[in-house]
Amino acid sequence: MIDMDSVSWNRSMLKAFFGIKSQKSGLGGYTMAGLLSGLEQFGLSNLENMDLYEAPKKEEAGPGGKAPATVQEQDFLFDKSFNCPICDKEFKARTVKIGKAKLAGSDLDLRPRYEQIDLLKYDIILCPYCGYAALSRFFKFVTSPQAKNIKKTISATFKPQKEVKEVYTYDEALERYKLTLANAIVKQTRSSEKAYICLKTAWLLRGKAEHLDKNLPDYEEQKKQCEDEENEFLRNALEGFLAARQTESFPMCGMDEPTVDYLIAVTAMRFEQYDVSSRLITGILQSPTANPRMKDKARDVKEMLMKKIKEKNAARK
Numbered sequence: 001m002i003d004m005d006s007v008s009w010n011r012s013m014l015k016a017f018f019g020i021k022s023q024k025s026g027l028g029g030y031t032m033a034g035l036l037s038g039l040e041q042f043g044l045s046n047l048e049n050m051d052l053y054e055a056p057k058k059e060e061a062g063p064g065g066k067a068p069a070t071v072q073e074q075d076f077l078f079d080k081s082f083n084c085p086i087c088d089k090e091f092k093a094r095t096v097k098i099g100k101a102k103l104a105g106s107d108l109d110l111r112p113r114y115e116q117i118d119l120l121k122y123d124i125i126l127c128p129y130c131g132y133a134a135l136s137r138f139f140k141f142v143t144s145p146q147a148k149n150i151k152k153t154i155s156a157t158f159k160p161q162k163e164v165k166e167v168y169t170y171d172e173a174l175e176r177y178k179l180t181l182a183n184a185i186v187k188q189t190r191s192s193e194k195a196y197i198c199l200k201t202a203w204l205l206r207g208k209a210e211h212l213d214k215n216l217p218d219y220e221e222q223k224k225q226c227e228d229e230e231n232e233f234l235r236n237a238l239e240g241f242l243a244a245r246q247t248e249s250f251p252m253c254g255m256d257e258p259t260v261d262y263l264i265a266v267t268a269m270r271f272e273q274y275d276v277s278s279r280l281i282t283g284i285l286q287s288p289t290a291n292p293r294m295k296d297k298a299r300d301v302k303e304m305l306m307k308k309i310k311e312k313n314a315a316r317k
Helices: 011-018 144-155 170-186 191-210 219-247 257-270 274-286 292-316
Strands: 077-083 090-096 103-106 112-114 124-126 133-135
Touching: 124 170, 133 170, 133 191, 144 170, 170 191, 191 219, 219 257, 257 274, 257 292, 274 292
Parallel strands: none
Antiparallel strands: 077 090, 103 112, 124 133
């Protein structure tokens, strides 16, 4: 089996299997563009150009004329202790209380939306002493060679951070995600993990755009910047999952094959790679392992896909 993390991706293989068009998305030796911009605050500006794969409602007054207590973001959080697998120091990180947040729905690409809090902001565990950062599900799992690479490339120049804040802004959360992506590249982790980080960063940027103050003088400019960055991370997530699908086994990042295929299909459709999307959606609908809920979602995407293909063909005439 080819190690897709240690050598350049076989783009011809991707083309042949999926019919995907090659583009300069920041992968396979291409420049990372702005994916890791902002790491200078951690003392890691030298990592910004690394290659990714060798992007309130007002409360009514209650009884007695008093307004009911407003639930705030910090009410969903608590400080949890962690032991860093790199420097072996103990630290605390803001963590979401289990069962506290209420799911409000999800986007077409499965991005979860919760009431009164964006849980994505708190899914990164960052050691404030050595700079090691990872998604919570991957934080403990580091091999000796990976730890050595992180100490040499990140910890050596990392600027220790201040104590844990009560809540994170979207910009602070984005900085943590970018540092996590830098760590994933340095420790040469699997394509699926890097793709998953890119996907979640894209979701976080979407959340930031949704929460921008529309009264800001540069609102449209900031929104456009968020959308551009989101698309860049989604393109990288798409390419990473495509490569992982050929070289890794399931589950990937806790997701089964139909779920990963659905994510790829929806993202490919976003970038007008309709052949890729159509092939995977058909596979989900024919799969004996895909659950009824996933097949219903796939049918919805199929309808959207057919409409988009029809519109594209009509525009060519």
